[in-house]
Amino acid sequence: MTHGFGPYAEALDQAFRHTGMWLSSFPTRPVLPRSTEREVWSRLGAELPQSSCRAAEVVNHLATAVEPGLAAMGSGRYFGWVMGGILPAAMAADWLVTAWDQNSGSREAAPAMVATENLAAKWLLELLKLPLGSEVGFTTGSTMAHFSCLAAARYKILRAAGWDLDANGLAGGPPVHILVGEERHKTIDVALRYLGLGLPTVVPGDDQGRIRLDALYDALKRCDGPAILCLQAGNVNSGAFDPIADATDMAHECDAWVHVDGAFGLWAAASPKLEHLVNGGDRVDSWATDAHKTLNVPYDCGIAIVTQRGALRQAMGYDPVLNDSGDAPVNPFDTVPEVSRRARGVPVWAALRSLGRWGVRDLVDGLVDNARAIADGIASLEGAEILNEVVYTQVCAAFGDDERTRAVLARLLAEGTICATAVKWRGRQAIRLSVSNWSTDAADVSIALDAMRRATTM
Numbered sequence: 001m002t003h004g005f006g007p008y009a010e011a012l013d014q015a016f017r018h019t020g021m022w023l024s025s026f027p028t029r030p031v032l033p034r035s036t037e038r039e040v041w042s043r044l045g046a047e048l049p050q051s052s053c054r055a056a057e058v059v060n061h062l063a064t065a066v067e068p069g070l071a072a073m074g075s076g077r078y079f080g081w082v083m084g085g086i087l088p089a090a091m092a093a094d095w096l097v098t099a100w101d102q103n104s105g106s107r108e109a110a111p112a113m114v115a116t117e118n119l120a121a122k123w124l125l126e127l128l129k130l131p132l133g134s135e136v137g138f139t140t141g142s143t144m145a146h147f148s149c150l151a152a153a154r155y156k157i158l159r160a161a162g163w164d165l166d167a168n169g170l171a172g173g174p175p176v177h178i179l180v181g182e183e184r185h186k187t188i189d190v191a192l193r194y195l196g197l198g199l200p201t202v203v204p205g206d207d208q209g210r211i212r213l214d215a216l217y218d219a220l221k222r223c224d225g226p227a228i229l230c231l232q233a234g235n236v237n238s239g240a241f242d243p244i245a246d247a248t249d250m251a252h253e254c255d256a257w258v259h260v261d262g263a264f265g266l267w268a269a270a271s272p273k274l275e276h277l278v279n280g281g282d283r284v285d286s287w288a289t290d291a292h293k294t295l296n297v298p299y300d301c302g303i304a305i306v307t308q309r310g311a312l313r314q315a316m317g318y319d320p321v322l323n324d325s326g327d328a329p330v331n332p333f334d335t336v337p338e339v340s341r342r343a344r345g346v347p348v349w350a351a352l353r354s355l356g357r358w359g360v361r362d363l364v365d366g367l368v369d370n371a372r373a374i375a376d377g378i379a380s381l382e383g384a385e386i387l388n389e390v391v392y393t394q395v396c397a398a399f400g401d402d403e404r405t406r407a408v409l410a411r412l413l414a415e416g417t418i419c420a421t422a423v424k425w426r427g428r429q430a431i432r433l434s435v436s437n438w439s440t441d442a443a444d445v446s447i448a449l450d451a452m453r454r455a456t457t458m
């Protein structure tokens, strides 16, 4: 098959064969790893080898040593954390990105990759109903998208306050007030720490984890000077969305920058049935989202979106002085933390081309329908309780007291038919299932419910 590929042929043949075995094992394999980290380490060899080894043999050794330690994150029965699978077009496109090996930081070096990523960015803005002139950076994930967006926010609001961050740094400048919801994702705090912005003011949330507007109003009243509000679209436990439109209007009254963590929730905008959840999203200043979750492209791929043109470039640009001119063509390295970088936006183009607008809608609607079916099925089990309003892809279940819930999860994971995650939700132990895989179907849902039933009745 790969004859004529010169020194690559044998290794690629082996990689293709192992890929096929891996993907075709999904229907029957347990989704959790069967080997420990230690065991994989030993099988890989432990000691640095002295001599060389044929590429094909390396691939065989690697695949064989690692395989039993793999989690089937691409399987439709993997409901742990918030993990997307891989669409076939996105996977194949990612292989090509590897083979092409384009250093995709600049259009001068990699015009084809810049064209493809820019088109993916344009399609994303249309699909997610965000202002079409926004700047888009393809990051490694939402954490780095937060970092990039909040760097733009920090730069802009300090500049508006008359402070030149590039020349002076943060020390001695006006204090920046950061407001976050009580149930924000931890990666917001991580990004704030990277940026030296200090501890945020925490605004209480309601029973679904949504930021409370009355409390936000009070907190904003106490801010004098530059401020950034971080909202959330899609709480990792409940799936709930902050009231983005009202919170944004309130924050903008105080000239605060509004950033939204929409790691998996922003994709609601692609569905006419769900877009009300992100109502007002087109008015916020920046968004972070992941393509490696809901869109089901391979790791790693996050997206930073900043609506004010030039802001991302001024904060993240390779050459911020030149970039200050505002409309020089943006290179990828002007929007993200890396200079040399993989063209990780190319699989996004492939995913969008393969699904089209209605395919993305059906993907998101399908995840939510399956989450609701799982929640309904669990609710009918003896002693079970669904702890959240299932408005999106997340389901939190409890089975009586914390001890019993932990025991149910332990039995579920020991069996390994499905993966779910232990979480604390509003002070209670819960089992969380996230439906984020394009391939999860009705059969997977009923297999999951059977596994839950066995775990509760054993």
Ligand SMILES: *Cc1c(COP(=O)(O)O)cnc(C)c1O
Binding pocket: 082, 140, 141, 142, 143, 144, 185, 187, 234, 235, 236, 261, 262, 263, 264, 290, 302
């Ligand atoms: C996953 C997630 C993040 C972090 O994204 P990474 O891609 O892991 O960096 C942030 N916020 C929410 C709500 C998430 O689900």
